[in-house]
Amino acid sequence: MLRALEGGLGRERQAEPGDKLACLMALERKVLWLSTWMIHNANHLRPSRDGLKVGGHQASSASVATLMTALYFDVLRPQDRVAVKPHASPVFHAIQYLRGRQTRDQLERFRGFGGAQSYPSRTKDGETVDFSTGSVGLGVGMTLFASIAQDYLRLKRLVPTRDPPGRMIALAGDAELDEGNIFEALLEGWKHDVRSLWWVIDYNRQSLDAVVSDRLFGRIDALFEMMGWRVVTLKYGRLLEAAFAGPDGHHLREWIDACPNSLYSALVYKGGEGWREHLLRDLNRYPGIRAILDSHDDAALHRLMTNLAGHDMASVLAAFHAVTDDRPTCFIAYTIKGYGLPFAGHKDNHAGLMNKDQMASFQRDMGVALGAEWEPFAGLDVPEEQLSAFLAGVPMAGSGPRRHDVPAVAVPPSLPVPRGNRLSTQEAFGRMLGEIAAGDGEFAERIVTTSPDVTVSTNLGLWVNRRGIFDRAERTDTFREENVVSAQRWTMSPRGQHIELGIAESNLFLQLAALGLSGPLFGTQLLPIGTLYDPFIKRGQDALNYACYQDARFILVATPSGITLAPEGGAHQSVGEPLTGLAQPGLTSFEPAFADELAILLRWALEEIQREGGGSVYLRLSTRPIEQPQRPIDQDLAEAIIAGAYWLREPGPGAMLAIAYSGAVAPEALAAHQALAEDLPETGLLAVTSPDRLHSDWRAARVQGEVGVAERLLARLRPGATLVTVGDCHPATLSWLGAVGGNPIVPLGVDRFGQSGDVADLYRAYGIDTEAIIDAAARACLLVLPG
Numbered sequence: 001m002l003r004a005l006e007g008g009l010g011r012e013r014q015a016e017p018g019d020k021l022a023c024l025m026a027l028e029r030k031v032l033w034l035s036t037w038m039i040h041n042a043n044h045l046r047p048s049r050d051g052l053k054v055g056g057h058q059a060s061s062a063s064v065a066t067l068m069t070a071l072y073f074d075v076l077r078p079q080d081r082v083a084v085k086p087h088a089s090p091v092f093h094a095i096q097y098l099r100g101r102q103t104r105d106q107l108e109r110f111r112g113f114g115g116a117q118s119y120p121s122r123t124k125d126g127e128t129v130d131f132s133t134g135s136v137g138l139g140v141g142m143t144l145f146a147s148i149a150q151d152y153l154r155l156k157r158l159v160p161t162r163d164p165p166g167r168m169i170a171l172a173g174d175a176e177l178d179e180g181n182i183f184e185a186l187l188e189g190w191k192h193d194v195r196s197l198w199w200v201i202d203y204n205r206q207s208l209d210a211v212v213s214d215r216l217f218g219r220i221d222a223l224f225e226m227m228g229w230r231v232v233t234l235k236y237g238r239l240l241e242a243a244f245a246g247p248d249g250h251h252l253r254e255w256i257d258a259c260p261n262s263l264y265s266a267l268v269y270k271g272g273e274g275w276r277e278h279l280l281r282d283l284n285r286y287p288g289i290r291a292i293l294d295s296h297d298d299a300a301l302h303r304l305m306t307n308l309a310g311h312d313m314a315s316v317l318a319a320f321h322a323v324t325d326d327r328p329t330c331f332i333a334y335t336i337k338g339y340g341l342p343f344a345g346h347k348d349n350h351a352g353l354m355n356k357d358q359m360a361s362f363q364r365d366m367g368v369a370l371g372a373e374w375e376p377f378a379g380l381d382v383p384e385e386q387l388s389a390f391l392a393g394v395p396m397a398g399s400g401p402r403r404h405d406v407p408a409v410a411v412p413p414s415l416p417v418p419r420g421n422r423l424s425t426q427e428a429f430g431r432m433l434g435e436i437a438a439g440d441g442e443f444a445e446r447i448v449t450t451s452p453d454v455t456v457s458t459n460l461g462l463w464v465n466r467r468g469i470f471d472r473a474e475r476t477d478t479f480r481e482e483n484v485v486s487a488q489r490w491t492m493s494p495r496g497q498h499i500e501l502g503i504a505e506s507n508l509f510l511q512l513a514a515l516g517l518s519g520p521l522f523g524t525q526l527l528p529i530g531t532l533y534d535p536f537i538k539r540g541q542d543a544l545n546y547a548c549y550q551d552a553r554f555i556l557v558a559t560p561s562g563i564t565l566a567p568e569g570g571a572h573q574s575v576g577e578p579l580t581g582l583a584q585p586g587l588t589s590f591e592p593a594f595a596d597e598l599a600i601l602l603r604w605a606l607e608e609i610q611r612e613g614g615g616s617v618y619l620r621l622s623t624r625p626i627e628q629p630q631r632p633i634d635q636d637l638a639e640a641i642i643a644g645a646y647w648l649r650e651p652g653p654g655a656m657l658a659i660a661y662s663g664a665v666a667p668e669a670l671a672a673h674q675a676l677a678e679d680l681p682e683t684g685l686l687a688v689t690s691p692d693r694l695h696s697d698w699r700a701a702r703v704q705g706e707v708g709v710a711e712r713l714l715a716r717l718r719p720g721a722t723l724v725t726v727g728d729c730h731p732a733t734l735s736w737l738g739a740v741g742g743n744p745i746v747p748l749g750v751d752r753f754g755q756s757g758d759v760a761d762l763y764r765a766y767g768i769d770t771e772a773i774i775d776a777a778a779r780a781c782l783l784v785l786p787g
């Protein structure tokens with residue numbers, strides 16, 4: 001007999017038809033079938049054009065079929081939000097199919113173009129997916145930060161509070177706990193007294209490569225308990241519990257408890273004979289155990305020995321329903337990877353696929369007639385009408401759209417430009433937010449800032465002083481109470497509008513991801529702004545990508561940046577981040593040089609993050625005070641700043657040279673321009689506020705056969721004119737400009753690790769000072785000037 005039946009999914013396990021348990025067990029069986037079949041169809045039945053294995057995870061899916069069936073068909077309420085472990089995507093799609101929220105066509109195209117996605121995707125699979133997953137660990141962490149976001153909204157009464165809060169639920173693979181971001185999130189969650197959070201761990205004791213170490217046992221519980229979580233362990237199912245309660249049953253329990261993970265897995269794979277051999281050898285001296293062995297044939301023995309609670313619907317339901325408060329809870333659900341399938345327990349089963357013969361006998365055992373593979377209720381012994389009625393009445397059903405469509409928050413027509421002849425963009429940013437904080441109304445109320453322990457050093461101090469720090473409880477500022485003078489007023493309360501995080505950039509991006517989805521997830525638009533040091537974007541880059549992948553909307557202010565943070569030295573400098581800005585989908589980046597540019601861009605960003613089809617915005621700022629242009633900004637200039645570039649000094653007719661610069665090197669570019677203009681008065685000076693926008697516009701225009709912004713700007717130069725590009729960033733950020741109009745190019749920039757120094761020394765050492773620009777221009781022009 002096939003292990004599918006031996007494994008406990010057979011009819012004999014089912015309770016009386018008519019009750020909830022029978023329906024859920026029938027659906028569990030169908031979910032397993034559909035997920036397995038979906039993968040089989042994609043790999044074996046759909047024609048392949050490229051010879052690539054399609055994949056899909058039959059074993060990982062089988063591992064969570066019970067847990068997910070219980071959740072989606074009985075436990076979840078409309079307001080709950082879920083992150084499903086990435087490789088359980090087929091189970092997720094099968095469940096949505098049974099709920100009528102997924103089409104057969106999409107399932108047939110699983111992992112194909114336009115079909116159900118390999119890993120649940122908010123943007124591609126639609127409203128049923130609350131949180132995308134894919135990079136293990138991040139979806140789990142995301143639920144914790146979503147819970148903070150939910151508290152933020154509820155405690156401020158920005159969302160209706162009639163209903164209890166939604167539970168933020170992660171269905172996690174056990175190996176996800178190897179990812180560091182989980183621990184960063186856990187500690188942060190403890191600090192924020194996080195509530196309404198469930199992490200359900202699919203504890204199959206297998207990862208991709210291997211069976212996990214036995215020494216891990218007990219660590220997970222302890223870890224969660226240390227963080228103030230409730231830990232609920234679902235270890236043995238009802239069959240095993242009954243056996244343990246019988247004569248000599250405790251010996252059986254002790255034997256399983258002591259059984260190494262790898263031996264247990266191997267025996268799961270071998271089946272009844274394997275169990276019998278080992279039990280005979282180890283426990284035959286106990287009459288109670290002998291009785292069990294005598295009364296169970298191989299199939300029944302296998303069913304008994306694999307009766308872990310994570311596959312026992314009644315145990316799973318009891319555990320979930322027993323939790324009724326909002327204390328964060330970790331469920332450790334013992335499961336078997338590949339449960340019910342021929343490769344159950346095999347250590348190599350992660351990428352394993354059933355072959356056609358195995359599938360054919362599995363199909364027979366599941367009672368699915370040929371041709372009825374996609375039928376929602378085929379082969380189940382609960383009548384179709386009863387299952388349909390059950391599905392129509394599950395708590396999640398009829399909850400209306402799962403995603404909220406929210407009105408945008410009106411952004412003022414302009415943001416105040418801070419006064420001052422010499423300003424850094426970072427200072428300007430801090431003062432602008434301070435000014436916004438002093439105002440009132442919806443706009444200022446919806447801004448929420450967050451920072452990983454660099455609130456003060458990224459200049460959010462004024463904002464925080466005026467708007468306070470968010471905390472579930474009222475907490476006074478002790479320094480203030482004790483009359484200790486400080487520029488920072490850190491009052492904490494539910495009214496605060498800054499979420500202070502510990503130093504963990506990954507947490508920052510997950511928090512921004514959660515706040516940036518507050519509209520669709522919870523029904524109220526927030527305007528999230530996160531600050532960090534530019535070099536540490538890399539520290540959280542996967543989480544940043546994760547946030548963008550699911551179209552979370554936020555503004556990232558990265559400062560200080562480049563080697564311009566001079567005395568801070570090489571360990572803090574950033575080089576490649578503007579390239580990240582260029583390359584990261586869903587994120588538009590800018591590097592303004594002046595405060596008036598920043599005012600235009602910050603305003604634009606606040607609308608862009610709310611625009612349909614918009615995205616998140618990254619502003620790369622600097623601590624370097626530089627002289628500010630005193631100029632009015634008219635509509636055309638504002639549009640050019642947003643489009644990515646404008647001529648700060650117009651080129652004269654037939655110009656043979658132009659300098660294009662980005663960001664904090666503006667003074668050097670201006671000085672070089674002035675010097676060069678003595679000999680070449682037509683020389684132009686191009687201010688590039690966004691290499692990213694300029695590049696994407698150029699590319700799109702070329703593909704369409706149109707003339708883009710960059711091409712139009714550079715057309716002002718004589719054909720073949722030399723272009724010197726310069727920025728405090730990797731030279732590739734701007735060097736592509738040479739390809740726009742076929743201009744010879746001299747790309748200046750930083751491509752080595754830096755060191756401490758002042759700006760003058762460092763700019764000279766790394767070749768981005770005034771002299772370097774002049775030299776580069778002179779040499780290049782000599783090459784191309786006639787004679």
Ligand SMILES: Cc1ncc(C[n+]2csc(CCOP(=O)(O)OP(=O)(O)O)c2C)c(N)n1
Nearest residue numbers: 060134135136173174175176204206207208
């Ligand atoms: C950050 C990241 N690294 C590696 C992978 C590749 N990967 C996918 S699943 C997996 C193992 C997951 O094991 P576990 O979480 O225990 O899941 P299950 O046993 O349920 O399949 C790995 C390494 C990934 N998706 N994300």
Ligand SMILES: [Mg+2]
Nearest residue numbers: 174175206207
């Ligand atoms: Mg696992």
